[in-house]
Amino acid sequence: MKIVETVAAMKQLRKQVAEPVGFVPTMGYLHQGHIALVDRARTENATVVVSIFVNPTQFGPKEDFKKYPRDPQRDLTMLEKAGTDIVFMPAPEEMYPTAYDTWVDLDNITQRLEGASRPGHFRGVATVCNKLFNIVQPQRAYFGEKDAQQLRVIQKMVSDLNMNLAVVPFPTMRETDGLAMSSRNTYLNPEQRQAAVVLYRALTLAQKLFAEGERDANKLRSRMTDLINKEPLARIEYISVADSVTLDELDRVETKAVVSMSVIVGSTRLIDNVVLG
Amino acid sequence: MKIVETVAAMKQLRKQVAEPVGFVPTMGYLHQGHIALVDRARTENATVVVSIFVNPTQFGPKEDFKKYPRDPQRDLTMLEKAGTDIVFMPAPEEMYPTAYDTWVDLDNITQRLEGASRPGHFRGVATVCNKLFNIVQPQRAYFGEKDAQQLRVIQKMVSDLNMNLAVVPFPTMRETDGLAMSSRNTYLNPEQRQAAVVLYRALTLAQKLFAEGERDANKLRSRMTDLINKEPLARIEYISVADSVTLDELDRVETKAVVSMSVIVGSTRLIDNVVLG
Numbered sequence: 198m199k200i201v202e203t204v205a206a207m208k209q210l211r212k213q214v215a216e217p218v219g220f221v222p223t224m225g226y227l228h229q230g231h232i233a234l235v236d237r238a239r240t241e242n243a244t245v246v247v248s249i250f251v252n253p254t255q256f257g258p259k260e261d262f263k264k265y266p267r268d269p270q271r272d273l274t275m276l277e278k279a280g281t282d283i284v285f286m287p288a289p290e291e292m293y294p295t296a297y298d299t300w301v302d303l304d305n306i307t308q309r310l311e312g313a314s315r316p317g318h319f320r321g322v323a324t325v326c327n328k329l330f331n332i333v334q335p336q337r338a339y340f341g342e343k344d345a346q347q348l349r350v351i352q353k354m355v356s357d358l359n360m361n362l363a364v365v366p367f368p369t370m371r372e373t374d375g376l377a378m379s380s381r382n383t384y385l386n387p388e389q390r391q392a393a394v395v396l397y398r399a400l401t402l403a404q405k406l407f408a409e410g411e412r413d414a415n416k417l418r419s420r421m422t423d424l425i426n427k428e429p430l431a432r433i434e435y436i437s438v439a440d441s442v443t444l445d446e447l448d449r450v451e452t453k454a455v456v457s458m459s460v461i462v463g464s465t466r467l468i469d470n471v472v473l474g
Numbered sequence: 475m476k477i478v479e480t481v482a483a484m485k486q487l488r489k490q491v492a493e494p495v496g497f498v499p500t501m502g503y504l505h506q507g508h509i510a511l512v513d514r515a516r517t518e519n520a521t522v523v524v525s526i527f528v529n530p531t532q533f534g535p536k537e538d539f540k541k542y543p544r545d546p547q548r549d550l551t552m553l554e555k556a557g558t559d560i561v562f563m564p565a566p567e568e569m570y571p572t573a574y575d576t577w578v579d580l581d582n583i584t585q586r587l588e589g590a591s592r593p594g595h596f597r598g599v600a601t602v603c604n605k606l607f608n609i610v611q612p613q614r615a616y617f618g619e620k621d622a623q624q625l626r627v628i629q630k631m632v633s634d635l636n637m638n639l640a641v642v643p644f645p646t647m648r649e650t651d652g653l654a655m656s657s658r659n660t661y662l663n664p665e666q667r668q669a670a671v672v673l674y675r676a677l678t679l680a681q682k683l684f685a686e687g688e689r690d691a692n693k694l695r696s697r698m699t700d701l702i703n704k705e706p707l708a709r710i711e712y713i714s715v716a717d718s719v720t721l722d723e724l725d726r727v728e729t730k731a732v733v734s735m736s737v738i739v740g741s742t743r744l745i746d747n748v749v750l751g
Contacts, residue, residue: 299634357576
């Protein structure tokens with residue numbers, strides 16, 4: 198496994214590797230969700246590249262950039278075991294040198310949900326992914342479905358800008374009680390960790406109601422709200438029932454819909470989603 | 475010479491051509507300045523691709539998108555004669571399909587000069603060039619130095635987003651009296667056409683004063699202003715003496731500087747520039 202820290206070295210190495218190249222962009226502090234993406238990339242590509250980069254531009258000024266968990270040694274051990282060929286782990290100054298000035302902005306799809314809660318977040322996500330795609334030049338890039346809006350923002354950017362890769366979504370990996378795997382779960386104390394399962398319980402309720410024939414999006418939202426509000430450690434930021442491509446909020450679930458939520462447990466912001474239909 | 479109208483067909487064809495690929499993006503209504511770019515691309519690349527696309531997103535709502543001159547048959551004849559291999563000429567809906575949502579924004583470098591006069595102009599330019607670079611995947615893209623700020627915006631975008639091509643600048647082509655070649659010169663009536671040479675005369679004056687030792691940027695600006703103001707058909711929009719990379723306005727010309735201007739002659743907006751030092 199090769200470890201590369203500069204853009205120039207990554208581009209040089211890229212010229213020499215076997216194609217197709219599969220790419221898994223991460224912020225490190227890896228869990229089984231990330232490794233499942235690497236495993237999938239391993240089965241579909243001649244070369245697997247993983248990036249580890251805690252991207253400063255997707256964190257707001259009051260967010261957890263500085264305290265975001267980091268453990269590169271453990272990450273590298275996990276990636277080597279999973280059969281990764283190349284790890285690209287640049288410093289922030291390598292990605293954003295002095296007088297950096299260029300941003301990728303999506304208008305409509307970033308105005309809601311995570312974009313509304315975290316202004317500038319998707320500008321940072323789209324920009325860093327655009328840069329990483331140009332540096333790594335993968336045939337395929339793998340993204341977890343846990344970040345539902347991020348996945349759709351990246352798909353839209355790749356499509357709109359005519360970029361030359363396929364975006365491959367991969368199902369959310371969950372703990373045994375249903376909590377979606379996330380590097381931020383490490384922020385939870387044992388009591389909060391137990392309370393955090395309420396997100397998955399609310400999503401499961403929506404799936405059950407939908408299976409029973411419920412199509413009224415407001416009813417789905419209010420039943421999930423009621424369930425979460427019974428958990429004293431949980432505070433809802435948003436609950437959404439939206440079109441699965443545009444993320445426009447729905448009145449009725451006629452075709453495919455994504456049910457997503459942001460819930461603050463203790464002081465940790467957690468997100469999760471399921472697709473209906 | 476192959477003519478391609480869809481993104482999918484261009485990408486398909488791109489896989490089959492000899493590399494390196496040289497690319498000349500244009501808005502059509504070609505003149506000798508464009509052909510000089512094609513000639514240069516021809517000498518340096520195995521395959522030459524030219525795009526003809528009057529990009530709607532770089533025109534303001536009150537600008538000349540609809541009346542921008544077009545003559546594709548004449549353009550194709552000129553390009554065939556110059557040895558072009560592929561002409562990519564998409565319709566606007568092909569480049570900006572329904573629900574198009576992604577934009578490339580540069581902050582500092584686009585706030586001044588053309589960017590200040592034409593809000594949104596460089597968002598359109600950067601976005602369409604980003605798309606065209608992804609579609610054509612050239613090793614080199616050729617840009618005339620006449621659009622001084624556009625050249626620097628594209629160079630900055632390519633560098634910031636780690637895109638995989640070289641941006642090659644090419645000297646401005648001029649008519650025998652010095653007027654910079656431009657598709658918009660066709661808007662000028664004979665009297666205006668004669669008056670339009672005042673831009674080049676002002677730039678030549680700046681070069682002469684600089685050669686004589688003048689380093690005070692305000693003196694250069696005021697001498698050029700005086701000269702242009704003597705031409706009754708000309709109205710200055712801006713005159714700039716700026717750092718040749720950042721386009722920050724200068725007090726003194728210590729290193730390389732770009733002297734640029736926008737002057738309205740009759741009702742036609744003309745730009746031109748020279749580099750000092």
